[in-house]
Amino acid sequence: xxxxxxxxxxxxxxxxxxxxxxxxxxxxxxxxxxxxxxxxxxxxxxxxxxxxxxxxxxxxxxxxxxxxxxxxxxxxxxxxxxxxxxxxxxxxxxxxxxxxxxxxxxxxxxxxxxxxxxxxxxxxxxxxxxxxxxxxxxxxxxxxxxxxxxxxxxxxxxxxxxxxxxxxxxxxxxxxxxxxxxxxxxxxxxxxxxxxxxxxxxxxxxxxxxxxxxx
Amino acid sequence: xxxxxxxxxxxxxxxxxxxxxxxxxxxxxxxxxxxxxxxxxxxxxxxxxxxxxxxxxxxxxxxxxxxxxxxxxxxxxxxxxxxxxxxxxxxxxxxxxxxxxxxxxxxxxxxxxxxxxxxxxxxxxxxxxxxxxxxxxxxxxxxxxxxxxxxxxxxxxxxxxxxxxxxxxxxxxxxxxxxxxxxxxxxxxxxxxxxxxxxxxxxxxxxxxxxxxxx
Numbered sequence: 001x002x003x004x005x006x007x008x009x010x011x012x013x014x015x016x017x018x019x020x021x022x023x024x025x026x027x028x029x030x031x032x033x034x035x036x037x038x039x040x041x042x043x044x045x046x047x048x049x050x051x052x053x054x055x056x057x058x059x060x061x062x063x064x065x066x067x068x069x070x071x072x073x074x075x076x077x078x079x080x081x082x083x084x085x086x087x088x089x090x091x092x093x094x095x096x097x098x099x100x101x102x103x104x105x106x107x108x109x110x111x112x113x114x115x116x117x118x119x120x121x122x123x124x125x126x127x128x129x130x131x132x133x134x135x136x137x138x139x140x141x142x143x144x145x146x147x148x149x150x151x152x153x154x155x156x157x158x159x160x161x162x163x164x165x166x167x168x169x170x171x172x173x174x175x176x177x178x179x180x181x182x183x184x185x186x187x188x189x190x191x192x193x194x195x196x197x198x199x200x201x202x203x204x205x206x207x208x209x210x211x212x213x214x215x
Numbered sequence: 216x217x218x219x220x221x222x223x224x225x226x227x228x229x230x231x232x233x234x235x236x237x238x239x240x241x242x243x244x245x246x247x248x249x250x251x252x253x254x255x256x257x258x259x260x261x262x263x264x265x266x267x268x269x270x271x272x273x274x275x276x277x278x279x280x281x282x283x284x285x286x287x288x289x290x291x292x293x294x295x296x297x298x299x300x301x302x303x304x305x306x307x308x309x310x311x312x313x314x315x316x317x318x319x320x321x322x323x324x325x326x327x328x329x330x331x332x333x334x335x336x337x338x339x340x341x342x343x344x345x346x347x348x349x350x351x352x353x354x355x356x357x358x359x360x361x362x363x364x365x366x367x368x369x370x371x372x373x374x375x376x377x378x379x380x381x382x383x384x385x386x387x388x389x390x391x392x393x394x395x396x397x398x399x400x401x402x403x404x405x406x407x408x409x410x411x412x413x414x415x416x417x418x419x420x421x422x423x424x425x426x427x428x429x430x
Binding site for chain 1: 231232233235236237239240243249250252259264265266267268269271318338339356367368369370371373374377378381386387389390391393394395396397398399400401402403404406407408409410411412413416417419420
């Protein structure tokens with residue numbers, strides 16, 4: 001029997017819940033896999049509105065995994081200079097088969113120096129910030145560069161994870177998983193991207209973020 | 216100031232994580248709202264692959280809320296005859312402004328007798344089971360009937376929640392939230408529905424479910 005596929009998902013305070021769970025719902029279907037929720041301390045971590053997910057593993061207890069997942073969220077800025085987090089990211093990436101980020105999780109890859117010669121993406125409103133670490137940022141939903149996959153904001157983790165699932169298993173299996181989760185998206189509005197949303201809505205979020213960053 | 220909007224999300228063992236979190240990511244953006252994760256006991260609940268979300272409230276401590284959310288998952292069958300769950304659903308529904316289900320969560324509404332004269336939907340592979348409680352089941356992504364909204368499988372909760380958000384707040388606000396979560400879906404495959412997936416993939420899941428149900 002093949003070895004178990006170990007998947008490590010980073011948690012931190014004020015993570016974005018859907019960054020974690022969209023991808024989780026897909027990757028948890030990898031046969032003979034085990035998912036570890038990893039953080040500095042084994043405890044419950046809260047997103048910004050109070051949902052609590054338990055980290056079952058610490059950095060010390062999980063120094064390596066096959067797939068490393070870095071989600072984003074408003075709390076990301078508070079850990080970009082945390083040497084324990086950055087050292088863990090560097091260490092697990094050195095041994096991973098795949099290292100992936102969702103949304104602003106790409107900033108962690110950047111802060112760890114892993115995006116220097118890489119093509120990458122992130123949440124549309126984090127691109128300026130990511131540019132300090134990465135000179136080739138695209139508008140793609142997700143970008144594969146070697147063993148690093150970065151994805152756009154929040155919900156993009158679902159699309160990226162289905163693609164990654166097809167690489168780790170096979171395309172037919174990924175299609176079955178998509179059918180099982182009835183992922184046949186029908187958003188009620190067409191405002192999911194700055195390409196399609198009215199400029200005033202884009203500006204509203206940009207300004208909000210400036211306010212958040214200033215506090 | 217207007218009263219806080221109370222949102223109660225039911226948890227149970229073997230819930231589907233994305234049923235909960237897709238919708239949560241959207242509804243948690245309702246201004247002046249608070250989300251309660253409710254179950255029989257205040258403890259962590261595991262989905263089928265080990266993700267643990269903490270239920271912060273018990274049925275006794277939360278007998279009423281403005282929006283009631285019933286997610287689905289493989290664990291739903293084990294609680295359809297649980298009188299404490301069913302009585303809580305009946306009680307909170309009697310006072311709610313909105314009662315919504317994601318995926319097989321509709322079966323709980325059915326078991327509570329709330330879908331008798333209702334048009335509803337559920338996960339495509341749960342429709343036969345739902346038919347024992349509901350005579351008008353549709354293929355829609357989500358269905359609004361009075362104050363009850365039911366949605367299709369797993370990921371459909373995101374679409375439904377954005378629509379509900381537009382009703383509870385306003386359409387512009389819901390559009391901003393969609394942009395913030397970059398919900399511009401680009402699934403890598405076109406197999407998210409039995410309408411579009413090859414028949415052999417549909418049969419594969421149907422047979423799998425029969426196997427699950429038999430064990």
